[in-house]
Amino acid sequence: MTEQQDTALIVRPHEAEQVPLPHGGAFHLLADASSTGGALGANRLTLGEGASGARPHYHARSTELFYVLDGVMEFALDGRTETVAAGGLVCVPAGLAHSFGAAAGSTADLLAVLTPGIDRFAYFRSLGRIQHGLMPFDRLLPEQDRFDVHFL
Template sequence: MTSIGGALVVRPEEAEEVALPDGGGFRLLADAGHTGGALGANRLVLGEGAVGARPHHHVRSTELFYVVDGELEFWLDGATTRVGRGGVVVVPPRTPHAFGAAPARTAELLAVLTPGVDRFGYFRALGRIQHGLDSFESLLPEQERYDVHFLDATVWPR
């Protein structure tokens, strides 16, 4: 990571990788601390039909998803929709949402959260949980810190 004239530059080899067991993973691009709180950004690759995030909402931030490749299925405040390559979904604060690769499809997406919240620790924790090294319950006390407020997982039948 480099700062040039106040601009953040993250070269591909500088981004931290967090592997997921389905062959996917996170590429941690920018955390709030790197952008003066303006935003956080990561790239996520999901294996076939893999869940990306269970139902949750953010209190302080808007989240933007850009589908780089494949097809995503989103659950947005009770409605389900699919978005393919080149599509964008913008989720305002307090809107319940979840997402994953569409059934029998893979997906790659860029996620941007603004204003930013330092969430690299959250993504590392998700990697540990996905590999069975930690429990989902370990994230529950961290909901306020990461501005990820979990909802009843049964509202989205994935």
Template sequence: MSTHSPETTALVVPAHDAEVVPLAGAGAFRLLADGAATDGALGVNRLSLETGADGARPHYHARCSEMFYVLDGTASFLLGERLVTVDAGGLVVVPPGLPHAFGAAPAATTDLLVVAAPGIDRFGYFRRLGRIAGGAETFAALLPEQERYDVHFVDDTLWRSVRAS
């Protein structure tokens, strides 16, 4: 029995249609699909980071899982109390509630495909991160939006210690 209905359509996002949000240096988010575009099924972005650059401070998501597929380079992850390095072709899946952080590994760049499910409208969050990276907004201004974007920041001394070196 098919579950396809005539009203169902596929989402197609050609590369040239993806919104690009510049980050520090040559880093960037490529916004591919937000929760609204997928009826809340998932959200997808591609994140390119320069050598050793941070991707996200320690945080957790209360309502969604997050998948990272390393397209190129090497990424460093904090997963709870564990530090993990993942090379191109590797996959990381973070369940709801698990504090995590990520970035390009020291002396490496990385290119990540990031999928969050279920999807929420988080493109506004990524745009704000771009403004923060560009100096047009402060990180403190983002803190009241943690519930809206389901990004709850936590302090982690392990991540701070390895990323500061």
């Protein structure tokens, strides 16, 4: 765990690193654990129509909160599917298997917050390379503990 921050973190829209995705969406990297004293990590994810956001996985050490900013998302949560529209919130506790994506026929924009934070910007950059066919998915498997993303 990193030491507690004594200053506020401010990330203006033009300062967030963007990792483009092939369906027209992107990861917007807002805050890594190292910039929040380990308190949280945050990113914004925009998804093209019907695009997948994540394969089934769980986090062993962190809770993940999703707030749907726009569009409609589908979340698979430990075997059940929930549809959540703009303004809806989903909070996934550590250990609960989940996946998510934009609902069929809809784009989506969501804020994701992981707490306690894990430095995962490198993970999102790798996902971008994987989705563009520049890196095989299997290269992420040895990094599951590092990023606290455990694929099913």
